[in-house]
Every structure is written in C-alpha cells, then in structure tokens.
Amino acid sequence: MNLFRKTFAEINLSSLKHNVDWIKTHFPQSPFLCPMVKGNAYGHGDIIIAKALSEMNVSHLGVCLIEEALWIKNAGVKTPLVVFRGFDNEGAKEIIRNGFIPIVSQWEQIEYLEKNIKEAAIPIHLKFDTGMNRLGFNVKEADKLFERFWKHPKLRVKALVTHLYQGEDFLISEGHSQRQLQKINQVASQFSSLKPIVHTLNSAGIVGSFLQKKHLQTQYGLRPGLLIYGYQSPMLNTNDPLPSLKPVMSIKSIVSDIRHISKGVGVSYSHTWIAKRDSVIAIIPIGYADGIHRQLSNKGEVIIRNKKAPIVGSICMDYLMVDLTEIMSEVEITKNEEVILFGSNKDQSLLLGADEVADKLQTITWEVLTSIGVRVPRVISNL
Ligand SMILES: Cc1ncc(COP(=O)(O)O)c(C=O)c1O
Known part of the structure; x- marks a missing residue:
C-alpha cells in the first residue's frame, strides 16, 4: 500500500494476541469466547482483526449488523459469526443462508426464522433484558419461551444472553451487575434441560470476575470488546492491580x-x-x-x-x-x-x-x- 501521506493506524497483532491469551489463560473453563469485532473492530479494521482472531482459535466473533457479518465472511473468515442486532424477514433469510448465529430478542424474530428455515435446524441465542432496557425478552417470558423451544424441530437454543449495563460495579455484591446475573441465572435454571451456555461477560465483567477470583471456574461465556484492544474501564470497589494489557x-x-x-x-x-x-x-x-x-x-x-x-x-x-x-x-x-x-x-x-x-x-x-x-x-x- 502506498502511504503518500504517511499517516496510518498501526495495528499490533502481537499485542492483540497478548490480550486474548490473557483472557484464555485466566478463563480456562469458559465455553464461549466471542470477541466483539463490530464497529470495524472498534476502529482497528474488522477484516484484519477477524482474521487474526480466527487464527487464535476464538470460538466465535461478534458483530452488530448482518452487513458486518457478510463483509467478514466474504473476506474468508470461517469462525462462526454471531449477529447481535435484531433482524426482519429479509434479515432472517440472509442469516439462515449464510449460517450466521442470530441473537433473538423479539417474538417476531422467531417467526421470521421459522418462516424461512430450510431442512437443517439452526442454532439461536436468546437475549434477555435484565435491566439495560435496550434489547431482549422480559425475564418473565422465560417459561413461555421455553415452551416454544423445548421440542422445537428446527430452532436450537444454544445460548442465553444478557448484557451488563454497568459492569464497573461487578465487585459490589448487591450492585447492578450481580442483580443482572441473578436474573439470567434464574432464566438459565428454567432452560436447564436444553443445556444452553450463558454469555454475559463484557470487558468489565471479565475484569470483575478476575478480581473476584472467580475466573478460573467461570462457566459464563465471554464477549470482550475493549479488553482485547488493550484497554479497560476502571473498576469500582477495588485497589487490586488490573490485568496488564497492551493497546493494539x-x-x-x-x-x-x-x-x-x-x-x-x-x-x-x-x-x-x-x-x-x-x-x-x-x-x-x-x-x-x-x-x-x-x-x-x-x-x-x-x-x-x-x-x-x-x-x-x-x-x-x-x-x-x-x-x-x-x-x-x-x-x-x-x-x-x-x-x-x-x-x-x-x-x-x-x-x-x-x-x-x-x-x-x-x-x-x-x-x-x-x-x-x-x-x-x-x-x-x-x-
Ligand atoms: C452485546 C455486547 N456484548 C459485548 C460488548 C463488548 O463490550 P466491551 O467493549 O465493554 O467489552 C458489547 C459492546 O458494546 C455489546 O454490545
């Protein structure tokens, strides 16, 4: 590439690996590692980062838009792509055609998938709103959803999802994050016969869990964004050293x-x-x-x-x-x-x-x- 202007963003893949390795080493039991590569991989260049993360054997990659998933898949990335934003009927067709994993947050979305699904069953992740008030089913709907899915011929609930809206307070026992986790754990017990994984931890949740010294056993799935790019938000209620990360x-x-x-x-x-x-x-x-x-x-x-x-x-x-x-x-x-x-x-x-x-x-x-x-x-x- 000709750099006529000599202005560029240097993307250090060794630093990316250092940060991902830190997560892998400290969360050996986690069943799901889905670095977020939405928003052009937090500005770092999504194709570069998605390819590098694929080589680091992360289990999934997270995007917001179907457009982002298509762009990354078409660049040759084989790691399963999880699409976090909702979708309409056309979106459902595209998700199914490309084998993306949809995060399902609304009843209509279930219908769009049912209408368009072909012979093979597909995995879906169900999102619950535990307090962010943005996306997801109400936790009170968990039983009704379980009824809909427990013998569903085509839609397999592989994961339950929620998003921490104030992960910095993870170490506060009656704080927002812990209350959110209690709610999603309750939903998980309602779905236990389907054995879904539960993915909840963003960067602050990951750091919080590490500082709580619960990381080695955690069964929660991980969705780090900021952390893999080498930064973290300050945690409340601790003076313990934070992980040593490298900005990418x-x-x-x-x-x-x-x-x-x-x-x-x-x-x-x-x-x-x-x-x-x-x-x-x-x-x-x-x-x-x-x-x-x-x-x-x-x-x-x-x-x-x-x-x-x-x-x-x-x-x-x-x-x-x-x-x-x-x-x-x-x-x-x-x-x-x-x-x-x-x-x-x-x-x-x-x-x-x-x-x-x-x-x-x-x-x-x-x-x-x-x-x-x-x-x-x-x-x-x-x-
Ligand atoms: C659903 C979801 N999960 C995970 C993340 C990653 O968050 P962070 O960059 O704080 O790790 C985001 C980021 O906005 C998100 O929207």
Missing part, C-alpha cells in the same frame, strides 16, 4: 512542515491560539476527517520523540498544528519526524493512551477508538 492501535503521522512564528502571531482557523513567545509550530497531516476530534483543539497532545507536545489552534479537517517550542529547546526536530496521536512507540511502551484522549474529550475510550476514519490506512505490525 497506535495512530501515527509525521511532522510534514515546520514554521517559526513570532510572539503575537495566531495559528489555524479563527486564530484561537496566539503565540505567547516566538514559537516553533509543526504541521501534522491528520485532522478531524480522520477521527481526531476537533474538541481536542488547544487541549490535546501528541507524542514527538517520546515527549508530549500540545496541539495548538483549531484542528482542521486534514491537519493539526503542534507547538514544538518546548521540545526544540532540548532536541532538534526536523521534517518527517514521527508523531504519535495515541498509542505506543517502537519499544511498545504506551506513551499516550486512547483512554487519556477520551478523558480530555470527556468521552469514553470506545468512542475515541471507533472514531478513527476509513481514510486512515490500517497497517499491520507483528513486533
């Missing part, structure tokens, strides 16, 4: 030009930054069209030569400017010097996390990662 994505660019400006001169649109002293400004060819949020104008930082340098002036669609004055008082920076927007340097030491960027933006790490646009080429690294 680093956004890299270069100094494409350097300008020396005098005190009092403004930079970028509307001159929202005025030099307080004679300054050295670097032009970096990446902007908000690439997913670097404009709210980082005069607020964010980048890494140059292992040091932080402030973003100054408004971030443009294709560029941002950085004040090098401080760094240049110590070292000489010239054109083409590497710039890291977030991620790690060549030694794989994390210099500026996507979580730190998220804090600056008062948002969450998930949003920072998934914001990285299609215009930024994903370049694989195996270091």
Whole structure:
C-alpha cells in the first residue's frame, strides 16, 4: 500500500494476541469466547482483526449488523459469526443462508426464522433484558419461551444472553451487575434441560470476575470488546492491580512542515491560539476527517520523540498544528519526524493512551477508538 501521506493506524497483532491469551489463560473453563469485532473492530479494521482472531482459535466473533457479518465472511473468515442486532424477514433469510448465529430478542424474530428455515435446524441465542432496557425478552417470558423451544424441530437454543449495563460495579455484591446475573441465572435454571451456555461477560465483567477470583471456574461465556484492544474501564470497589494489557492501535503521522512564528502571531482557523513567545509550530497531516476530534483543539497532545507536545489552534479537517517550542529547546526536530496521536512507540511502551484522549474529550475510550476514519490506512505490525 502506498502511504503518500504517511499517516496510518498501526495495528499490533502481537499485542492483540497478548490480550486474548490473557483472557484464555485466566478463563480456562469458559465455553464461549466471542470477541466483539463490530464497529470495524472498534476502529482497528474488522477484516484484519477477524482474521487474526480466527487464527487464535476464538470460538466465535461478534458483530452488530448482518452487513458486518457478510463483509467478514466474504473476506474468508470461517469462525462462526454471531449477529447481535435484531433482524426482519429479509434479515432472517440472509442469516439462515449464510449460517450466521442470530441473537433473538423479539417474538417476531422467531417467526421470521421459522418462516424461512430450510431442512437443517439452526442454532439461536436468546437475549434477555435484565435491566439495560435496550434489547431482549422480559425475564418473565422465560417459561413461555421455553415452551416454544423445548421440542422445537428446527430452532436450537444454544445460548442465553444478557448484557451488563454497568459492569464497573461487578465487585459490589448487591450492585447492578450481580442483580443482572441473578436474573439470567434464574432464566438459565428454567432452560436447564436444553443445556444452553450463558454469555454475559463484557470487558468489565471479565475484569470483575478476575478480581473476584472467580475466573478460573467461570462457566459464563465471554464477549470482550475493549479488553482485547488493550484497554479497560476502571473498576469500582477495588485497589487490586488490573490485568496488564497492551493497546493494539497506535495512530501515527509525521511532522510534514515546520514554521517559526513570532510572539503575537495566531495559528489555524479563527486564530484561537496566539503565540505567547516566538514559537516553533509543526504541521501534522491528520485532522478531524480522520477521527481526531476537533474538541481536542488547544487541549490535546501528541507524542514527538517520546515527549508530549500540545496541539495548538483549531484542528482542521486534514491537519493539526503542534507547538514544538518546548521540545526544540532540548532536541532538534526536523521534517518527517514521527508523531504519535495515541498509542505506543517502537519499544511498545504506551506513551499516550486512547483512554487519556477520551478523558480530555470527556468521552469514553470506545468512542475515541471507533472514531478513527476509513481514510486512515490500517497497517499491520507483528513486533
Ligand atoms: C452485546 C455486547 N456484548 C459485548 C460488548 C463488548 O463490550 P466491551 O467493549 O465493554 O467489552 C458489547 C459492546 O458494546 C455489546 O454490545
């Protein structure tokens, strides 16, 4: 691939493997490991990540859309794909035709599947709403659903599903997460004769279960997203060390030009930054069209030569400017010097996390990662 702009997202597959291995080692009994590759694999590039995860022998891959499942399957990925978003009659046909595993959350969806199913029975996962109030059957409907499925000739309930809406409180015994688990366990006992697995644990649930020291025995299925990409949300009620993970994505660019400006001169649109002293400004060819949020104008930082340098002036669609004055008082920076927007340097030491960027933006790490646009080429690294 020609990188005329020299701006790219480095996707470190060794770090991905490190994070997945951490999960596998610590959850040996879990019957289901379904990393989430929806949202372009949290911005990392879904084909790259899905292929790499397939080689790591995960049991399933999770997507939101049928479109995402088709895209990944058509790229040659053989690992079973679980489609989490609901579907209509046309969607049911596509799911059956392609052998995807549907998460069924509504009565109509059962009918769509029944109407379109061919000779062979298919596996389905039933989703229950244990408090998120987004998707899933009411837990009070469990008996009625069991009646519908226990001798169903074509639809096999292989799993029961629920989603933690506040996994950070996993360690609080009467907290939201534990109450949700009690509810899904109750449903599981109603379905016990069908022997479904139960998948509940997102990244926070996985870390919570590890900190609770219940991980070695857990029978819950795992659906890690953020964790496999090297980040975690802070857990409540603990000071114990969190797992040591490696961020997979680093956004890299270069100094494409350097300008020396005098005190009092403004930079970028509307001159929202005025030099307080004679300054050295670097032009970096990446902007908000690439997913670097404009709210980082005069607020964010980048890494140059292992040091932080402030973003100054408004971030443009294709560029941002950085004040090098401080760094240049110590070292000489010239054109083409590497710039890291977030991620790690060549030694794989994390210099500026996507979580730190998220804090600056008062948002969450998930949003920072998934914001990285299609215009930024994903370049694989195996270091
Ligand atoms: C149903 C479902 N399971 C698992 C995940 C993974 O969550 P996390 O990235 O917090 O691990 C998500 C993410 O939004 C989800 O929607």
